[in-house]
Amino acid sequence: MLIALEGIDGSGKSTQAKLLARWLRGRGFRVHLTGEPTQGEIGRLLRRVLRKAELLSRSEALLFAADRSEHVREIQEALASGAVVVTDRYVYSSYAYQHASGIDMRWLRQVNSFAPEADMVLCLDLPAEEALSRIGVQRRLSGEHYERADFLEKVRRVYLKLAEGSANFEVVDAARSIEEVHADIVRRVRSRMEAGR
Ligand code: ADP
Numbered sequence: 406m407l408i409a410l411e412g413i414d415g416s417g418k419s420t421q422a423k424l425l426a427r428w429l430r431g432r433g434f435r436v437h438l439t440g441e442p443t444q445g446e447i448g449r450l451l452r453r454v455l456r457k458a459e460l461l462s463r464s465e466a467l468l469f470a471a472d473r474s475e476h477v478r479e480i481q482e483a484l485a486s487g488a489v490v491v492t493d494r495y496v497y498s499s500y501a502y503q504h505a506s507g508i509d510m511r512w513l514r515q516v517n518s519f520a521p522e523a524d525m526v527l528c529l530d531l532p533a534e535e536a537l538s539r540i541g542v543q544r545r546l547s548g549e550h551y552e553r554a555d556f557l558e559k560v561r562r563v564y565l566k567l568a569e570g571s572a573n574f575e576v577v578d579a580a581r582s583i584e585e586v587h588a589d590i591v592r593r594v595r596s597r598m599e600a601g602r
């Protein structure tokens with residue numbers, strides 16, 4: 406089973422991915438906890454390049470896809486060995502962020518067509534302002550802040566749109582305490598697992 410956590414920056418994905426992995430392990434599952442951008446060669450290259458250069462959105466999309474191509478092999482190996490895979494971001498991040506940056510959705514789907522769908526996508530949803538304040542980006546009267554908040558609201562809307570059209574996508578209200586969000590996620594994962602048996 407492949408479970409992807411998605412959502413805007415600061416929505417609580419890595420917190421919830423760790424808690425979910427711990428819960429699954431406690432239930433006797435072997436868990437492969439992973440994420441994108443990866444810690445691999447292309448993931449590292451990608452972070453370095455994104456920090457330094459103003460790339461075209463299309464070039465960014467291709468770098469994320471190249472990183473994912475390596476990641477998919479790792480995911481498939483883990484799934485084949487019987488592990489449950491929990492990933493902090495996956496192909497849906499490219500759909501949401503790169504489409505919000507103006508890239509055509511059909512092209513994004515083509516470029517990422519090698520990536521198998523996740524069995525379950527848990528999309529952590531909350532307003533961009535709240536997410537930004539969680540990661541310590543204070544509400545400032547700066548253009549840069551408003552630009553980022555605006556962009557993340559756009560990303561959020563694409564995620565919600567993706568969720569509308571797809572049965573494996575679950576929107577989780579992330580504007581609650583860590584414990585409440587975790588309990589909600591556990592309930593959803595449990596019911597998917599029971600339905601799949
Ligand atoms: P992401 O991986 O989506 O960027 P993180 O899990 O790193 O988000 O969380 C961002 C910050 O918000 C961290 O400091 C984390 O401790 C905090 N945080 C996570 N979930 C919640 C929550 N439900 N309520 C308040 N703060 C949270």
Ligand code: TYD
Nearest residue numbers: 414441442452469494495496498499502503
């Ligand atoms: P992030 O989850 O913040 O990774 P880390 O904290 O390990 O650097 O991801 C970095 C940024 O990359 C984040 O703003 C989302 C963006 N991103 C995309 O735009 N497209 C993608 O396909 C992925 C995986 C991430």
